Every structure is written in structure tokens, then in C-alpha cells.
Amino acid sequence: MAMDWMVDYQPKSGISKWIDQRLPLPRLVYNTLGGYPTPKNLNYFWNFGSLAGMFLVIQIVTGIVLAMHYSANTLVAFNSVEHIMRDVNYGWLIRYLHMNGASFFFVVVYIHIFRGLYYGSYKEPREMLWILGVVIMLLMMATAFMGYVLKWGQMSFWGAKVITGLFSAIPLIGTSIQTLLVGGPVPDNYTLNRFFSLHYLLPFVIVGVVILHIWALHIPGSNNPLGIDVKGPQDTVSFHPYYTIKDLFGVCVALFIFCIFVFFTPDLLGDPDNSIMANPMATPAHIKPEWYFWPFYGILRAFTFDFFGIPAKLWGVLAMFSSILLLFVLPWLDNSPVRSANFRPIYRQMFIVFVIDILVLGWCGGSPAAEPYVIISRFATAYYFIHFLVLVPIVARLETPVSLPKSIGTPVLNYGNLQPAE
Amino acid sequence: MAEPLHPELENPRRRDFIHVATGAFVATGAAMVVYPFIQQMNPSADVLAMATVEVDLSKLQPGQGMKVKWQGKPVLIRYRTPAEISDAIKADTADLRDPEKDAARVKAEHPNFLIAVGVCTHLGCVPLGAASGETRGEYGGFYCPCHGSVYDTSGRIRKGPAPKNLEVPKYAFKSPTVVEIG
Numbered sequence: 180m181a182m183d184w185m186v187d188y189q190p191k192s193g194i195s196k197w198i199d200q201r202l203p204l205p206r207l208v209y210n211t212l213g214g215y216p217t218p219k220n221l222n223y224f225w226n227f228g229s230l231a232g233m234f235l236v237i238q239i240v241t242g243i244v245l246a247m248h249y250s251a252n253t254l255v256a257f258n259s260v261e262h263i264m265r266d267v268n269y270g271w272l273i274r275y276l277h278m279n280g281a282s283f284f285f286v287v288v289y290i291h292i293f294r295g296l297y298y299g300s301y302k303e304p305r306e307m308l309w310i311l312g313v314v315i316m317l318l319m320m321a322t323a324f325m326g327y328v329l330k331w332g333q334m335s336f337w338g339a340k341v342i343t344g345l346f347s348a349i350p351l352i353g354t355s356i357q358t359l360l361v362g363g364p365v366p367d368n369y370t371l372n373r374f375f376s377l378h379y380l381l382p383f384v385i386v387g388v389v390i391l392h393i394w395a396l397h398i399p400g401s402n403n404p405l406g407i408d409v410k411g412p413q414d415t416v417s418f419h420p421y422y423t424i425k426d427l428f429g430v431c432v433a434l435f436i437f438c439i440f441v442f443f444t445p446d447l448l449g450d451p452d453n454s455i456m457a458n459p460m461a462t463p464a465h466i467k468p469e470w471y472f473w474p475f476y477g478i479l480r481a482f483t484f485d486f487f488g489i490p491a492k493l494w495g496v497l498a499m500f501s502s503i504l505l506l507f508v509l510p511w512l513d514n515s516p517v518r519s520a521n522f523r524p525i526y527r528q529m530f531i532v533f534v535i536d537i538l539v540l541g542w543c544g545g546s547p548a549a550e551p552y553v554i555i556s557r558f559a560t561a562y563y564f565i566h567f568l569v570l571v572p573i574v575a576r577l578e579t580p581v582s583l584p585k586s587i588g589t590p591v592l593n594y595g596n597l598q599p600a601e
Numbered sequence: 602m603a604e605p606l607h608p609e610l611e612n613p614r615r616r617d618f619i620h621v622a623t624g625a626f627v628a629t630g631a632a633m634v635v636y637p638f639i640q641q642m643n644p645s646a647d648v649l650a651m652a653t654v655e656v657d658l659s660k661l662q663p664g665q666g667m668k669v670k671w672q673g674k675p676v677l678i679r680y681r682t683p684a685e686i687s688d689a690i691k692a693d694t695a696d697l698r699d700p701e702k703d704a705a706r707v708k709a710e711h712p713n714f715l716i717a718v719g720v721c722t723h724l725g726c727v728p729l730g731a732a733s734g735e736t737r738g739e740y741g742g743f744y745c746p747c748h749g750s751v752y753d754t755s756g757r758i759r760k761g762p763a764p765k766n767l768e769v770p771k772y773a774f775k776s777p778t779v780v781e782i783g
Contacts (some may be wrong), residue, residue, distance in 0.1 A: 240638070244638060244641055247641070247642075248641070248645075262645070262647065265646065266645040266646040266647040266648075267641055267645045267646075268637070268640040268641050268643055268645060268646075269637030269638075269640050269641050270641060270645070272637050273637065273638070273641060
């Protein structure tokens, strides 16, 4: 409870006072879901945090069930997945929920991140909230990658080989690190076993960081589409029932779209090559990761020549990792005191170009490693870094923002010449 | 229909209907989600496909026995001698703990074959007496080494802590020497 406009939990009955003094769990739930005062102008982009939480739960529940039927041994792993699809009661449903759940988890998290980028949610006083969010994204990527290997199809195997191969680009110690991660010269049973163990562990680590993320959210409170601070109780509504019901509506819409994928086109987001059992002697013609890694894969493959004395392989790996790590320092790259892009005419246009740039990178990353995709991804990669390292800091200094409303309530109450009741 | 003048005075209110309808919809949806997650714990299709097993009895000589695996459990098969069959029929009138006639425990056309699940009805050990050299207990049937339950040549409990006779599985003779259990 950091802000003075926040309402503290007040236990009413004797028993709730008794519990609150010993284990303040009701206080925690109340402060999270109940009386948490929320800006009253949140738009639908603020639904994606709770949606991400929902997909995390879906992934954990379906994942625990799948682990009851899966065998992490290279001799039987592929067949045990087929066993889940054909023999286990509703195994096809649970696996398709898990497969598509991963994609939907990334969809809602990416929208959640772009929401933060547009409305300046990463800025003071929410830097820690943002950093924890980037940590969650990195954990999600590691978890998704290792989960994809578990099927032990062709893409699983070659994905494991290529991604762990990234570490071999590190000078001097790279090959040793790769061997350490894989557990041998090439991905094999030892790799599969450790990936299964970590794939089961990391989601619970994500849950832990999500709890920190929500904690860090509740210190400054939610940002809002105007990006201005809450001035007092007149600018907020209680999270329950107003945003619980709005979040539930979002849940209904998201599950509706999710079910269209799960029941009508469950393999659309998958790669048919992964329905072939892993074969260490033959690489598939066109290796590509799952769609949610395409923009980063596009950056990786944009570097095809050595320069500044650094080999192309290392450039690609450095660029790919730093494209994500840059997000950690974004709160300090963007000095503009105005949060919402609605009041930053130049940043707003830059943001749109940036989203297009990422889509282009994704398109290149999902295409074969040939022209024109390589040259396009080279320009798109350059723009990605120019955006964060050049344009964002410069625009933050030079841009003249549009004048901000006085409070969250003002633009609403002034609409149609209505004056606030004094 | 005209709008009621005082909707808040209606009984039941429209809002009550919406609440009940929403609750019913959510409950139905939740049940439909929970069902597959519970069903996945039940035996899968490949386990059910192993529900029956065919056994060739042609190698068995009178007095011999064998064990086969059926649904993960041992099944005891005994080719009973005429003396063992008459012992079993004689015991029909005895004071049995779990009264059952021998005729009810074998097929009328094949009374020489006793087929019983080899799981002691006491605490689930496998009784001895099917393989050669194993002790058969004082009634010439089966003897459970764990807690000393004694079964006769019809697989009925005669002595010891077990409460019930050895279970007779569903089975049918495909030919005079081939039986399908399950």
C-alpha cells in the first residue's frame, strides 16, 4: 500500500481480525482482487494480464496431466506422445489444449507487452514491475523451447541442436557451455531427461515471479490509458466487481477464440515436420522455430558476414539476446515524463512503425534462409536497434507532448460540456 | 409486452433469471471441462485392448498347473485329475466359509480345468500351487505363503484368514485346448 489513495484492508468480524493478525491471507486476497483501487478508465488492453494468468494456469493443469502419460526417454518419447493422442481418454484434447495454450500464452503476453510499450507502463514508478515482466518472458521462452523438444520429433531434435548451438558462438568457452547444457556431443536421452525436469520446474518458477510481478504492480497501482497518476478515490473504482467482471468477459472471448483453434484447426500453429520422429542423421529442409520465436530468429539470421573483427555467428547470437535484454534498460532509455503515447505524437508513429518492424522480422524469421528474406531482416534488425537505442532516447528529449488532462476524471466529465460537480 | 412500471418489484426479478441462467451455464461448462480431465485417469485404449488373453492348454498334463498374466494379474490354471474333481465335488456339502458349488466354478463341458485369479482374497498375495514343485496346501489346491490361507482344488477358501474364494474370471473355450480369459 504505497499510494495514499489506496484503501487498506479492514477486517470486520472478530474471527477475521484474529486470522489477520496471524496469517494475513484474506488481506492479501482483498488487496489483490477485492478492494484494490483501479483507475476507472482502463480499456480492453488491460485485460491481457489476467488472460496471461489464465493461460499459465491452463498450461500447468494440462501439463501435469500430460506428464502422467508421457515418457522422457528417446526410445519411447515420440510414441508416448502418439499414445496420448490415440489411446489416452481425451488425451488428444488435453495435448491440443497444451500445444495451442503455449501459442495463446505468447499471444496474450506479447499484446500485454505492446500495451506496456504504448502506454508507457515501464516508466517510473513501474520499472521493477516491467523488469519482472521481462524476466517472466525469458522464463516463458526457455520453458516453451524445452517443452517443444519433449515430443522428440524432427523439429524438436533440430531445434534443440540449433538453439543450444547458439551458445557455441561465445568465444573460448562456447563449446564447453553447449556441451554442459546438452550433456553430450549431440542432444540425446540425457538432454531429453533434463529438459523434461526443467520443463516441469520452470512454470512454477514463473508462478513465483508472477506473484512478485503482481506485488510490484500493487505498490504503485495500475497504469492507465491516459498515463497520468491517480489523484484520489474519484479516479478509481474497486477492482471487484468492476474489473473482475470485465476480466471475466475477456476470459470468455479469449476461450472462445482458443476453442476455435483447439477444436477446428489444432495443428495450424504446429510444424508438420515434427510429426516425424527425431533423426539425428537427417536435417529437415527448412528448420524454423514455433511462430512466437520468429522475430528473434529473424534477428539471429540477419547476420551473415563478419565485421568489426567479430564473426557473423557471434553477431547473430549477441543481437538476438540483446534484442530482449534491451527491454531491461528501456525505462532508462526513454526519459520522456509522459507515459501514454496518446499524448506523444512522434513516439506514437514510431510505435506503429516498430510494431510493423517486428511483424516483418517475424515474417522473415519464419521464411527460408534465402533472399530476399535475409536482406529484409537485415534492415528490420537494424531498425529494431535504432528504435530503442537512437530514436527512443532522442524523441524523448525533443518531442513536444500534447497537453495532458488534469485528472483521469476530467476528460470524461468534460465530454459534452458537462462540468464536474463541485 | 409493455415494460413493467416497477421492475424492481417483480418477483422473480429479471436479474434473478439472469443470475440463475449464468450460474447454470458456468456449472455446465465447468462440468464439461472437468470430465475429460477425470476420464484421462481411467484405463487408456491400449490398456483396454489387452483386456483379454488367449491361453493354449494343449501342453498341460492332468495334475499340472500354470500361471498366465491377465490384465496385469496372475491367473492360476489347473488341469485337475479325476480324484481332485471328486474331492472338490465332495466338499460341496462341507461347512464352507464362502459356500459355492464346484459346478458353479468350472465350465460344465470342461470340469477338468479350474481357472481362478491368483490373488489371495486376504491381502492380495499370489497363492502357491499352480507351478510344478509348489506346495498346494492340505486340501491339494492352493496355499498362500503370506498369511497361510488354504484353498481347495476348486479354489475355495478352506482355512486361514482369507474371507472369500479365489475369484473365477470370465472365460470361454475357443476350442477344446484354447481358452480366452476376459
